[in-house]
Amino acid sequence: MKPTLRDEVARMQPFPRALIDPSRVIEDANLALEVWASLRTGTLVGMPLADVLGVDDDELAAALATGNPGGIRLASSTHGYQETRSSVVIRAVRISEGRTIVAFDPELSAVGDQTRALGRRESERLQLLLSASVAFANTRSEEELGELLSETARRAFNANACSVHTGEAGNYTLVAGENRLADVWPDSAPPRARVTVQLGYVVTVETPDEADAVVPGLGLGDIFRRAGVYSVIGAPIIEDGTPFGAFVCYFDQHRTFDDQAVPLAEALAQLAGQVLVRLRLEARLRRAAMLDEVTGLPNRRLFDENLQQAQHTPADQIAVLFVDLDGFKNVNDRLGHETGDAVLKEVADRLRTVFRQEDSIARYGGDEFIAALHVVGTADAIELADRARAAIAEPFVGLPPEMDITASVGIAITDADVAGQSIDHLIRLADQAMYAAKRGGGDQAIVYGWEHEAARSQP
Incomplete structure (x- = not known):
């Protein structure tokens, strides 16, 4: 199945994005690019990217090949936005079959350092998300996916540790990473992803005191303090209404989450959920192929x-x-x-x-x-x-x-x-x-x- 921007990076798009084929024709585009080009949703698909930008196709090809460190100039006639955007810097990520996802960081003369820094952080996260999409798609087991998700989420949030829990509804086990809360949980069986899945949304806890407010009645604040955990971010892995588990990142110092943290966690969980659907379907088909048709027993x-x-x-x-x-x-x-x-x-x-x-x-x-x-x-x-x-x-x-x-x-x-x-x-x-x-x-x-x-x- 071909990846699309809407499926994989729909929430990570304050700046324009496009998915192009080997001939640089747009296969998919996010809403930011459509608005930037002053076109209605969906009309960019099938158009050469050079025409949308108002640049020479050879110049665009060279910019994609070199990484475009100096930016690419936009023609003054390009949809009338040359007055505010004199150039863009292109970030290109090549994926399968010669297709490329292109991200544009507009260099606006009136944009301050803070906005540029935000753009750089968002671009780095997008790069990580796209790389994760390719890596996740190549996994062959839930354990392998869990290891990748744990390491990707830990790096994405610069966390001290990350745990990934998968299984059937209400019965999740640790498949990768480290559960920092397990050793100090008041009983012998700490909930493994159950609380996060039951909440059904990304949970951010910036202080131990806040933990009690997010999930009342469990004494999470004291558990956090005894574990040396100050902040967490956890995301349920739910695809098509089916819960598969969750991942949780742990921080040993106070952490403030910016407005891109929740969308990034949601995107990682969505990617993992899509792969888990595939892995479990493949496992069911594989087992069905290894069952005797007459008796229903394994062959x-x-x-x-x-x-x-x-x-x-x-x-x-x-x-x-x-x-x-x-x-x-x-x-x-x-x-x-x-x-x-x-x-x-x-x-x-x-x-x-x-x-x-x-x-x-x-x-x-x-x-x-x-x-x-x-x-x-x-x-x-x-x-x-x-x-x-x-x-x-x-x-x-x-x-x-x-x-x-x-x-x-x-x-x-x-x-x-x-x-x-x-x-x-x-x-x-x-x-x-x-x-x-x-x-x-x-x-x-x-x-x-x-x-x-x-x-x-x-x-």
């Missing part, structure tokens, strides 16, 4: 990813159960694939009731299912395997009594620290144990390495 690829994460969670042991259905081929051959699919779906539903929420289960292919379980020992893994076998052995509606379905289960179990063992290796061990169960007559569970011992589970 092999998603299971491998889940197992990779499970290996890094605290647990005494991790067990992989490889489940193969006994008698399923007969169902497909005699009753057809539609009935076979119904059986597979029912098996998936039964396995969901057996295994726990923290366990990972998947359809691995054909009539094979696999599960990664957190267990306290081998006996726990065998018990879960037996429960899965018992659930699968229950009668299936629509199958003749003689077409019973059972399961052969192979178990591979290891310590949570599986140094030297890959995920594929662990799955192969469970697969080998499952084939040993098949060779032994089926409808049993066998732990890898114990095929010839009395530790196998049989009906």
Whole structure:
């Protein structure tokens, strides 16, 4: 999607701005440029920028290439504003596909130093915002976006620290930066972005006393003082009515926020919100592509990813159960694939009731299912395997009594620290144990390495 000035810098525009294509034709313009050019809203789009300025196109191209340190003279006939604006200084930021955002700092003879300083600060913030727009758009995860947002906001406001919190509504976690208030919060679970999101607007607190007025009843002033925080600015990240979290900047000395602070915070939050919408949509589509169409369970690829994460969670042991259905081929051959699919779906539903929420289960292919379980020992893994076998052995509606379905289960179990063992290796061990169960007559569970011992589970 092409960035536009209205989307990305709509609030950062006391001076004229334009988005131009490689041939310097205007693709978008802010209201300040439209007013400056004495044209109605929207009529600048499609016009060469040189024509709007009343300058030679080659002179404009040279000014854009050199950074235009001395300003570019405007023709006296340009919309009649030569009398008040003899020149402009151009700030150009090149973005994707050869397109450029151009900012104009009018050099007015009657403008004082304070106004010029304001223009320079605003221009610097615009540069930062445009750079953030490009950087945010290239992120591939919420964590990466959080790191960028935290550092960008900290630099933008010259803050001592910045925290970024994202998640689902009412349940936000720190994904980047430092929450300066967390260590001194009166209970063990300080609100992470919740207050800012509930307020729904950018919050500025310039003194600890002011904190109590902004959010009454929480004793924020005392919390600020104990944390050594004197001022904060926080912005909710809300896009299309959906709350995604917030970011908060912290200052260890008194800070007065100028009239551009709130618009800048809003713009950063808006950019982050747009990227979060994309990241979460991509994640949903990606997960949907890795779900089995028949059973709704994760497929092999998603299971491998889940197992990779499970290996890094605290647990005494991790067990992989490889489940193969006994008698399923007969169902497909005699009753057809539609009935076979119904059986597979029912098996998936039964396995969901057996295994726990923290366990990972998947359809691995054909009539094979696999599960990664957190267990306290081998006996726990065998018990879960037996429960899965018992659930699968229950009668299936629509199958003749003689077409019973059972399961052969192979178990591979290891310590949570599986140094030297890959995920594929662990799955192969469970697969080998499952084939040993098949060779032994089926409808049993066998732990890898114990095929010839009395530790196998049989009906």
